[in-house]
Amino acid sequence: xxxxxxxxxxxxxxxxxxxxxxxDGYKAARKAFFDMKPEEIIDEVKNSNLRGRGGAAFxxxxxxxxxxxxxxxxxxxxxxADESEPGTFANRxxxxxxxxxxxxxxxxxxxxxxxxxxxxxxxxxxAIQKQIFDAALAQARAKGIIGPDVMGSGFSVEIYTxxxxxxxxxxxxxxxLESLEGKRAYPRNRPPxxxxxxxxxxxxxxNNVETLSNVxxxxxxxxxxxxxxxxxxxxxxxxxxxxxxxxxxxxxxxxMGFPLKDLIYEVGGGILGGRKLKGVIPGGSSFPIFTAEEAxxxxxxxxxxxxxxxxxxxxxxxxxxxxTCMVRALRTIAHFYHHESCGQCxxxxxxxxxxxxxxxxxEAGCGTMQDLDYLISVATNMEGNTICVLADSLSMPVKSFVxxxxxxxxxxxxxxxCPFRANGAQSLRAAS
Amino acid sequence: MPKVxxxxxxxxxxxxxxLIQAAEMLGMEIPHYCxxxxxxxxxxxRMCLVEVEKAPKLQIACNTQVSDxxxxxxxxxxxxxxxxxxxxFLLINHPIDCPVCDQAGECxxxxxxxxxxxxxxxxxxxxxxxxxxxxxxxxxxMLDQERCILCxxxxxxxxxxxxxxxxxxxxxxxxxxIDTYPGRKLNNKYAGNIIDICPVGALTEKDFRFxxxxxxxxxxxxxxxxxxxxxxxxxxENHGRIYRYKPRHNPLVNGYWMCDEGRHxxxxxxxxxxxxxxxxxxxxxxxxxxxSAGLRRAAGAIRKCGEANGARAxxxxxxxxxxxxxxxxxxxxxxxVIGSDVIGGMSYSPPGSSGDDDLLIRANKNPNTRGxxxxxxxxxxxxxxxxxxxxxxxxxxxxxxxxxxxxxxxxEFIKRxxxxxxLLVFDTDVNETAQMANQVIPIAAYPEIxxxxxxxxxxxxxxxxxxxxPGEAKSAIEAITDLSMLLDGVERPQAADRIFxxxxxxxxxxxxxxxxxxxxxxxxxxx
Numbered sequence: 001x002x003x004x005x006x007x008x009x010x011x012x013x014x015x016x017x018x019x020x021x022x023x024d025g026y027k028a029a030r031k032a033f034f035d036m037k038p039e040e041i042i043d044e045v046k047n048s049n050l051r052g053r054g055g056a057a058f059x060x061x062x063x064x065x066x067x068x069x070x071x072x073x074x075x076x077x078x079x080x081a082d083e084s085e086p087g088t089f090a091n092r093x094x095x096x097x098x099x100x101x102x103x104x105x106x107x108x109x110x111x112x113x114x115x116x117x118x119x120x121x122x123x124x125x126x127a128i129q130k131q132i133f134d135a136a137l138a139q140a141r142a143k144g145i146i147g148p149d150v151m152g153s154g155f156s157v158e159i160y161t162x163x164x165x166x167x168x169x170x171x172x173x174x175x176x177l178e179s180l181e182g183k184r185a186y187p188r189n190r191p192p193x194x195x196x197x198x199x200x201x202x203x204x205x206x207n208n209v210e211t212l213s214n215v216x217x218x219x220x221x222x223x224x225x226x227x228x229x230x231x232x233x234x235x236x237x238x239x240x241x242x243x244x245x246x247x248x249x250x251x252x253x254x255x256m257g258f259p260l261k262d263l264i265y266e267v268g269g270g271i272l273g274g275r276k277l278k279g280v281i282p283g284g285s286s287f288p289i290f291t292a293e294e295a296x297x298x299x300x301x302x303x304x305x306x307x308x309x310x311x312x313x314x315x316x317x318x319x320x321x322x323x324t325c326m327v328r329a330l331r332t333i334a335h336f337y338h339h340e341s342c343g344q345c346x347x348x349x350x351x352x353x354x355x356x357x358x359x360x361x362x363e364a365g366c367g368t369m370q371d372l373d374y375l376i377s378v379a380t381n382m383e384g385n386t387i388c389v390l391a392d393s394l395s396m397p398v399k400s401f402v403x404x405x406x407x408x409x410x411x412x413x414x415x416x417x418c419p420f421r422a423n424g425a426q427s428l429r430a431a432s
Numbered sequence: 433m434p435k436v437x438x439x440x441x442x443x444x445x446x447x448x449x450x451l452i453q454a455a456e457m458l459g460m461e462i463p464h465y466c467x468x469x470x471x472x473x474x475x476x477x478r479m480c481l482v483e484v485e486k487a488p489k490l491q492i493a494c495n496t497q498v499s500d501x502x503x504x505x506x507x508x509x510x511x512x513x514x515x516x517x518x519x520x521f522l523l524i525n526h527p528i529d530c531p532v533c534d535q536a537g538e539c540x541x542x543x544x545x546x547x548x549x550x551x552x553x554x555x556x557x558x559x560x561x562x563x564x565x566x567x568x569x570x571x572x573x574m575l576d577q578e579r580c581i582l583c584x585x586x587x588x589x590x591x592x593x594x595x596x597x598x599x600x601x602x603x604x605x606x607x608x609x610i611d612t613y614p615g616r617k618l619n620n621k622y623a624g625n626i627i628d629i630c631p632v633g634a635l636t637e638k639d640f641r642f643x644x645x646x647x648x649x650x651x652x653x654x655x656x657x658x659x660x661x662x663x664x665x666x667x668x669e670n671h672g673r674i675y676r677y678k679p680r681h682n683p684l685v686n687g688y689w690m691c692d693e694g695r696h697x698x699x700x701x702x703x704x705x706x707x708x709x710x711x712x713x714x715x716x717x718x719x720x721x722x723x724s725a726g727l728r729r730a731a732g733a734i735r736k737c738g739e740a741n742g743a744r745a746x747x748x749x750x751x752x753x754x755x756x757x758x759x760x761x762x763x764x765x766x767x768x769v770i771g772s773d774v775i776g777g778m779s780y781s782p783p784g785s786s787g788d789d790d791l792l793i794r795a796n797k798n799p800n801t802r803g804x805x806x807x808x809x810x811x812x813x814x815x816x817x818x819x820x821x822x823x824x825x826x827x828x829x830x831x832x833x834x835x836x837x838x839x840x841x842x843x844e845f846i847k848r849x850x851x852x853x854x855l856l857v858f859d860t861d862v863n864e865t866a867q868m869a870n871q872v873i874p875i876a877a878y879p880e881i882x883x884x885x886x887x888x889x890x891x892x893x894x895x896x897x898x899x900x901x902p903g904e905a906k907s908a909i910e911a912i913t914d915l916s917m918l919l920d921g922v923e924r925p926q927a928a929d930r931i932f933x934x935x936x937x938x939x940x941x942x943x944x945x946x947x948x949x950x951x952x953x954x955x956x957x958x959x
Contacts, residue, residue, distance in 0.1 A: 167604070184600075184601065186474075186476075189473070189474075189475045189492075189495050338605060338606070339604070339605065340604070340605070341604065341605035341606070342604060342605065343582065343601070343603070343604055343605040343606060343607070343608035344474075344476045344582075345476050345477075345478050346476070346477055346478045346479070346518050346521045346522055346581070346582075347478055347517065347518060347521050349521075349582070349605055349606050349608065350521035350522065350524050350525060350606055351521055352605060352606070353525075353561070353605065353606040354521075354524055354555060357559050374554055381513075381514075381517035381520070381521070384489050384490070385478055385481060385489075385490060385514055385517070385518070386478065387475060387476070
């Protein structure tokens with residue numbers, strides 16, 4: 001398959017603007033600014049069925065169309081580069097290797113929704129990525145591609161980069177906006193949605209880096225070409241972040257709908273150390289886990305994964321082999337969400353900590369059978385009752401791990417210790 | 433108007449109100465912590481989750497505006513389960529130290545636990561998060577971070593009402609804590625309000641801590657006498673001792689708030705300077721006697737002065753601390769019983785007291801200045817009456833809640849009023865003027881009487897008698913009518929409502945007002 005999002009693998013130094021321009025760079029932006037009306041851009045993206053790559057899979061064109069026309073307030077575009085979902089590392093590679101692809105996507109988005117300012121919100125750890133991206137911005141600015149007169153169109157677009165201070169919640173769309181405004185990143189109540197009241201109270205589009213990387217391709221080659229890649233309702237090239245007990249972990253560009261089985265056994269080279277597969281989280285740590293039996297039947301696109309009982313989220317595929325202690329794995333996930341809960345809503349603030357405490361006990365062999373019921377009940381009480389979905393991000397793994405690996409949880413209670421540790425469970429390093 | 437149905441009851445709701453307000457109009461409660469009508473909506477406590485038909489998820493009532501055809505269930509199985517869940521979450525890291533918590537008895541955690549939860553704890557006691565307790569955050573406020581449920585009412589009050597932002601939420605998740613910025617303390621004149629709006633025992637009042645359990649106190653609606661704003665308050669007392677003032681919601685006057693100065697003003701009412709018996713001047717000192725003996729002595733002096741110098745030799749000075757009814761009673765007494773129209777008013781604010789601000793505080797520290805002028809009494813009494821004295825026409829002065837000596841300074845007072853033959857003082861305290869008096873009659877302070885104050889905006893609000901005046905002190909109206917009884921033998925009404933009715937009949941500014949219709953918020957004067 002032709003490499004699209006990862007064509008930087010084939011083209012050395014694509015991050016340099018001259019190389020980028022030599023490979024049809026900014027052709028799509030030129031088309032969008034000179035040959036297309038904003039509505040036509042939105043329609044093209046709508047027709048392409050591009051869905052947000054940040055995790056929620058919301059149709060991008062529809063999101064754009066919610067921006068009020070002729071708003072008396074300025075419209076903003078925010079590029080969400082706060083990639084923090086455990087198991088996810090696609091944005092990072094895009095920022096490092098194809099910054100102009102992202103800038104071009106931003107330009108087209110700005111043209112489509114009538115925005116003149118874009119903020120790129122990067123996670124705090126993206127220091128080098130910000131340097132690279134800023135350098136690309138400077139190059140684009142020097143060539144008149146961004147600035148007061150984008151490519152001679154008379155349309156101005158300025159792009160600012162901003163680094164967060166290291167909080168997962170800043171990747172949540174409205175938490176990002178609060179943080180951008182200099183406040184504590186407490187996600188906002190919706191309505192009003194960002195399309196009506198986003199950054200600084202103005203209409204705002206927030207799109208993920210990978211989503212924006214897709215946009216120039218849709219403008220260049222058309223919605224029909226785009227829809228021909230993968231399933232029609234959830235099409236396009238997709239970056240898969242493969243990690244865990246796998247022989248060849250890494251970033252892979254594959255068409256949507258690629259079978260998870262092939263991703264693990266063909267692309268990823270099979271399970272590390274020749275062990276058996278125990279489970280796969282398909283979309284980053286927030287989502288329900290698939291058992292080995294479930295995993296081999298799933299195709300990796302938004303609708304198929306949902307139909308199979310999980311969500312594809314950010315496509316951070318985490319593979320666990322038979323030596324993995326599932327109690328420990330879940331405890332690690334719980335620790336993350338407990339640590340990262342902003343603490344605004346009661347159920348999430350209190351529930352994430354409670355779940356972690358129960359899992360610490362269970363893993364240490366101090367848990368009770370009652371704890372297994374409590375885990376499910378606490379997770380249920382957290383679910384859907386909060387401002388943002390961070391509570392659900394822990395409740396979903398809990399509600400899949402506990403019933404799917406119940407025997408393992410029960411063994412921890414019965415033996416009053418972790419059976420894996422007793423058997424000398426292999427660490428990732430030892431097995432390779 | 434949008435028609436909403438809550439738990440089967442229909443309401444034509446005013447557009448724009450939220451479901452908590454709509455339910456309130458139907459007499460139903462939707463439990464909530466973070467929502468406060470005077471602050472922005474944050475929707476973080478999740479206590480007000482309700483089921484709205486056609487919405488897939490439960491909705492928070494505070495952030496859901498009524499819309500036509502909306503059908504809401506606040507006590508469906510799902511809604512009740514959510515309420516129970518939220519309460520359980522709120523309590524897992526709460527110290528449950530109710531026995532030593534001042535909020536106990538008026539704590540929303542306790543109340544809602546009994547109303548909506550009532551399940552045993554599933555969380556092991558030893559695993560609760562530990563945070564700071566008994567932290568002095570400045571002003572009169574103590575912070576207990578463990579009891580805090582992080583509703584952010586206090587931070588929003590300081591951000592949105594006082595614009596001082598001394599408190600913020602620090603850390604993350606269940607380590608979140610309210611705190612001041614390092615090295616900073618609460619520094620505004622309204623800090624006490626955060627204690628009132630704290631739904632739990634996280635913020636308590638330094639002066640009130642460990643002094644009285646709330647269920648032993650009686651609440652009496654009243655009006656703060658600290659300045660001419662006249663904030664609506666509730667007096668909390670036990671056996672005649674006031675423990676605290678709390679602001680009472682009055683949209684016409686103070687909204688939900690009051691200032692710290694007013695909040696602590698009751699301490700001035702319960703000092704050793706309070707007069708409990710009548711006093712008369714003898715050999716340069718005040719000698720106590722019974723109330724009735726004091727009145728008889730005063731009546732004798734009035735009769736003697738009137739006979740010797742004529743009725744207009746007797747004048748009256750009334751302070752803006754007096755109620756509308758007291759002013760009217762004194763005016764009637766002077767006109768009808770004595771036959772003098774020599775009446776002056778005074779409205780004195782001590783130097784160095786706080787000036788007007790843009791929230792509530794007024795520079796004029798008298799609660800009824802507007803009431804005085806509304807009855808046609810000029811506020812320059814200290815000058816006009818002094819002229820009467822210096823011209824030799826005025827021989828006797830009756831001062832009601834009028835501490836002229838403090839206002840003028842001792843030297844100036846003696847210069848102006850020294851020539852008087854007789855000074856009769858009705859007051860609560862042995863103030864400077866009382867010390868100069870020939871006769872002092874003890875009267876009740878404002879928490880001890882019925883009556884009304886007129887604030888600077890012209891809002892007439894009612895006071896209620898919270899407890900009896902100390903010792904032999906009586907209400908000023910009783911004292912004045914008793915005195916007139918001694919002089920002319922006519923019995924006159926003493927009840928505030930009767931006097932108010934007469935006042936409304938005779939004073940144009942009060943025309944049409946009825947005592948019983950003043951209600952909780954009061955009514956505006958006609959002028």
